[in-house]
Amino acid sequence: xxxxxxxxxxxxxxxxxxxxxxxxxxxxxxxxxxxxxxxxxxxxxxxxxxxxxxxxxxxxxxxxxxxxxxxxxxxxxxxxxxxxxxxxxxxxxxxxxxxxxxxxxxxxxxxxxxxxxxxxxxxxxxxxxxxxxxxxxxxxxxxxxxxxxxxxxxxxxxxxxxxxxxxxxxxxxxxxx
Amino acid sequence: xxxxxxxxxxxxxxxxxxxxxxxxxxxxxxxxxxxxxxxxxxxxxxxxxxxxxxxxxxxxxxxxxxxxxxxxxxxxxxxxxxxxxxxxxxxxxxxxxxxxxxxxxxxxxxxxxxxxxxxxxxxxxxxxxxxx
Numbered sequence: 450x451x452x453x454x455x456x457x458x459x460x461x462x463x464x465x466x467x468x469x470x471x472x473x474x475x476x477x478x479x480x481x482x483x484x485x486x487x488x489x490x491x492x493x494x495x496x497x498x499x500x501x502x503x504x505x506x507x508x509x510x511x512x513x514x515x516x517x518x519x520x521x522x523x524x525x526x527x528x529x530x531x532x533x534x535x536x537x538x539x540x541x542x543x544x545x546x547x548x549x550x551x552x553x554x555x556x557x558x559x560x561x562x563x564x565x566x567x568x569x570x571x572x573x574x575x576x577x578x579x580x581x582x583x584x585x586x587x588x589x590x591x592x593x594x595x596x597x598x599x600x601x602x603x604x605x606x607x608x609x610x611x612x613x614x615x616x617x618x619x620x621x622x623x624x625x626x
Numbered sequence: 627x628x629x630x631x632x633x634x635x636x637x638x639x640x641x642x643x644x645x646x647x648x649x650x651x652x653x654x655x656x657x658x659x660x661x662x663x664x665x666x667x668x669x670x671x672x673x674x675x676x677x678x679x680x681x682x683x684x685x686x687x688x689x690x691x692x693x694x695x696x697x698x699x700x701x702x703x704x705x706x707x708x709x710x711x712x713x714x715x716x717x718x719x720x721x722x723x724x725x726x727x728x729x730x731x732x733x734x735x736x737x738x739x740x741x742x743x744x745x746x747x748x749x750x751x752x753x754x755x756x757x758x
Binding site: 502525527547552553554555556557558559561562565575577578579580581582583584585586587588589591592594595599603606609 | 636643646650676677734740742744745746
């Protein structure tokens with residue numbers, strides 16, 4: 450395998466591991482928002498967002514799949530499907546916001562859009578299981594995703610510049626063959 | 627394949643971010659207001675199992691609290707009172723629906739995903755609209 454590809458694989462795996470650690474830590478934290486049981490801050494999205502900015506679309510999707518598999522192993526099939534749908538939709542939405550050369554959005558907007566689309570996709574899965582009553586959670590979930598999305602977006606804004614330098618240095622040191 | 631070097635700079639906060647946040651908050655506020663204006667004194671509890679309506683109880687007709695047990699792989703017990711509905715027991719492991727507490731306004735819902743059970747309150751539906 451080419452060295453550069455190997456480097457990309459390693460970096461993706463590293464960020465995926467970060468995502469799993471973040472979601473494990475999050476699961477240990479007390480419930481942040483007692484109004485909606487089960488609502489989570491979505492810190493593992495930080496890893497996905499960083500990989501989107503530094504590695505591109507495909508590695509981010511891979512991280513989402515790894516995250517969903519982790520959720521499936523620890524919390525069951527329902528969690529797997531919800532995590533997968535939420536992760537994929539938010540990855541696509543965030544990619545669409547980041548991709549344009551002169552994107553009108555900043556880190557904050559990307560974080561909020563990612564969190565909101567993640568929650569909405571999960572509610573749609575819940576709708577298929579339990580019926581339209583789940584949409585009663587939508588307004589509060591949207592407000593919560595503005596808050597959590599701002600946090601993850603800010604974290605992304607702080608993490609990307611130093612990591613970008615580090616990743617660039619790694620790629621320079623790696624010989625082509 | 628990767629683009630660490632040529633990676634475009636994204637600013638922390640741009641005007642569109644603020645617009646997006648305001649938009650999301652506006653949607654949420656509209657939905658909440660919609661629920662509040664719809665809630666009248668007469669509440670109806672709807673209980674769904676696997677996306678199908680299994681029970682429909684007009685809470686204002688209740689003279690004493692009533693317990694309803696929804697059977698299935700995972701049993702869920704719902705307590706209906708004249709002023710609201712509470713999921714008091716679920717056999718599932720996370721018990722998130724129990725933590726939801728008592729539902730008291732139209733549009734409120736408690737959902738047990740492992741059991742596929744949802745409890746929803748609806749405002750009085752005797753008169754849907756008045757045409758003048």
